[in-house]
Amino acid sequence: MKIGIDQISFHTTQYFVDMAELAQARHEDPNKYLIGIGQKKMAVIPPTQDSVTLAANAAAKILTPENRQQIDTIIFASESGIDQSKSGAVYLQSLLDLPRQVRAFEVKQACYSATAALQLARGYIALHPDKKVLITASDIARYGIGNAGEPTQGGGAVAMIISKDPRILAIEEDSTVLTENIMDFWRPNYATEAKVDGHYSGHMYVDFFNEVFDAYRAQSGMTLTNFDALAFHLPYTKMGLKALRSILPQTDELTQQRLSANFEDSRQYNQIVGNLYTGSLYLSLLSLLENTKTLTAGDRIGLFSYGSGAVSEFYSGILQADFKQALIPTQHQKMFAARQQVTIPTYEKIFNQQLPVDGSTVELDLSQDPAQYVLAGITADQRQYRKQY
Template sequence: MTVIGIDKMSFFSPQQYIDMVELANARGEEPDKYLIGIGQTQQAVIPPTQDVVTMAANAADEMLTASDRKAITMILFATESGIDNSKSGAVYLQRLLGINPYARTIELKQACYAGTFALMQARDYVTLHPTEKVLVIASDIARYGLKTSGEVTQGGGAVAMLVSANPAIAQINQDSQYLSRDVMDFWRPIYADTARVDGKYSANIYQDFFKAIWTRYKQKTGLDINNFQALAFHLPFTKMGLKALRDVLPEASETQQTNLMREFEASRVYNKRIGNLYTGSLYLSLYSLLDNSKTLKAGDHVGMFSYGSGAEGEFYSLTLRPHFKAGLINGQLEELLANRKQITIAEYETIFDNQLSGPLDRQLDTQQDTAKFVLSGLKNEQRQYICH
């Protein structure tokens, strides 16, 4: 049987960030509330010259070869930060990246969960069309507002994944278990540019969903915690995943508990410094795990817990391929993080309030943005994207 799964992964987040200690001091909070209680150390800041389309393009462009662009016959763009209520972000992406014009271009939405659904659809499509490839994008900007309870869990970025036959990174197994319920833990009305969230309630729902789906997964598959070398979680903030992991650790031996905790720490290295990227949070965590683990090897099973408020959750597994690190861009995240610039809280607040919005024509200053793809402004109510 042909193996179908994730062949390549790439990531992008803008060049500016704030330090969580400085944010805590500015908000009159104890730094450990953010560093330990939330589990975050830094947060990406999204300038007006970047949106979900440009971040997606910057992420995907770095990993795609000319032959990839010809072989892609579907682009699945998962986001809850869409720029248009009608036109798919995937259409813009197709043009910017020079992807095969005879490709489907679709945008998907279900809070933070949509990236997982996109990945499953990509797997099923390639199973039927093994000579073709699907580009899956999870791109988002987490916005809760200045001086709100959710401010510490902001951030943004894009994860790009190429799904193909005979993948380099991992096989996507056919073992998904999922759950959906109408829950008002988090939402963003059409008229609002920031999310509404009941933080404590949402965290409880996340844990409840994980425990319910994990129990069902074990019942349906006959597998248990001993079958996994690592568990990766949706990490809007990294303490949330840690709480979920602790719920199931008692099922493992002491040695297994130690191993799973070690791999969890590897899986949140990058999320701690980027912050929340909604649909991409689980997949940045997977990237972090694969890049930072010193012990994972071919054939190991990684459990994946995806959650989207509102609410939908899914648990499934990946099986690592013989050369899984080859599917990552060597040194990509280290270089990105090393080249970022720390800005002050005052500068961050100005940027937060200066996002492109409204129908009026506007020209943005793109000179300070070093990314390849940038948003240069609005003309006749049309976003203007350029390539540096």
């Protein structure tokens, strides 16, 4: 039985910063951001959006009357959770008006957790082939104003529906994983911005990729020639490019050219959004599928998932017949085209507009947020969500 990604969608906010302007404001050479980390734009997240609303806005794009009745599990993958006890998935069930007869929970392991959710969903569908699983990978990457991590911020959410007989990508059986307790990135409960050792994390990312890919080759008997494309976790797109370049010498020139060209398609969306944490790999996959002019049904895509701290996995999937028809590129292109560029002072003001941490009541101005699902404020320690249309 084939099991995999039947539908996939993405949402980010209406604001972005131009990376060249950010570099100039920080007295850096723009090419440090444009080429050095491979980014063009960075999503700016207003206080009226959080990990729950981003996930709801992404999921709403792929929900139909038919699949609503088949979804009996909601998995909320995030490292930007809003509550230490209650899962974001429970809020989604209510906001999206999904049936009450569902299980709903949250998973966390830095940027890896959406892959954990996908593998859990695969096992569940194998036992319950008449059901579907909704996964959201939703995050807001925050490092602070003016520090080294600032240009690798961003935010948004990817939503996926996992089912049997998937229309987009059937996940193959082979998979290799690796876990090691390292301190390359973390965020203590008391911190609103992440702690990161950027150079160390970059090196560990490439090392983990090589180790799990070598293990995958040994397990499956495949080589790079068996892959038509590779999709990477892309907190910034140069990181994935470094990993790809580390293995290209293993294969022939034609395969190198194919993988390199498909990597460029796979990073187009990430370059104009920034870091999605849990959603970064799956935004890269979505970018590849919606921008490719060469991939066809039957092609194999390798996927590398990495979550600092650190857990990684390499697995693969086969593109299905008419996969393009199951995608919604027009919706995503309209969303990107409608975004507004903000000045650096405006971005900094938005960044510093944090919700109170003492339970104070606050009412947010929704007039500038065009999203379907928004955060309206806080009352009696409870976040107030609203559907605007």
